Amino acid sequence: MSLVLVGIAADSQNASNCPPIFEDGRFEYIPIPEQYETTETATYASEGHDDHLSYVVYDGEETASFDDIRIHHDPNFDALTFGDPGKSRSKLLTLAHDDVVGFYSGLTPPRQKRPKHRYLIGYFVVDRVVDFNSLDEEQILAEVERNRQNAHIKRYLSSMDRSHLEDLVIVQGKRPGGLLDNAVKLSGGRPDASNYYFETEWLDAWKPSTEYLGGIKPVITADIGKADFIESLEHVAGMDK
Secondary structure (H helix, E strand, O other), rough: EEEEEEEEOOOOOOOOOOOOEEOOOOOOOOOOEEOOOOOOOEOOOOOOHHOOOOOOOOOOOEEEEOOOOOOEEEOOOOOOEEOOOOOOHHHHHHOOOOEEEEEEEEEEOOOOOOOOOOEEEEEEEEEEEHHHHHHOOHHHHHHHHEEEEEEHHHHHHOOOOOHHHHOEEEEEEEEEEEEEEEEEEEEEEEOOOOOOOOOOOOOHHHHOOOOEEOOOOOOOOOOOOOOHHHHHHHHOOOOOO
């Protein structure tokens, strides 16, 4: 049984501010800008994300045309789907049924650059993992149809460009899980360091593959099962199951 933690969401590389976390622990999940043709219809304006950003970076340029810029909605916590052909691919392929994929993001108080920390903002239990490189043509067509809510499949459906399926791994999720109501603070260790490190409580609970949480958000693994992961959220973070 295992956990894979993936860093997600807009940050200083592609938006003016990190997504906000409020005093009561609520937060905004703001996806990165979509850089390709897509069947996605949601924009930064339609989702209300323009309330929290001054600009996003699209096609290499800063823009405040929030009505025009679509979001790369990945992960999609409503459909419980996440895909990646790149950075997290190899780690996602280690996941099996009933493992857990978690998602963390950099958050700051509204419209501020500091203090910034890494927070767990959602997770889901793994139902199945789909490696498009391992599929024959009939299977590809079936998985495209089955995963129409995935952001990478939306790219493919818009252009029918098979390059969007190359190396793609999709994790289909199931409950329990979803977008959290309140973010769970992960970083805080080594407070004098320039980047981000796990707090001791999470190192003890999860024994992750690294204590380092970025700079650039790393993909992190831990040998912890579903029940123990969910239990840790209750005991360390004080969350209800």
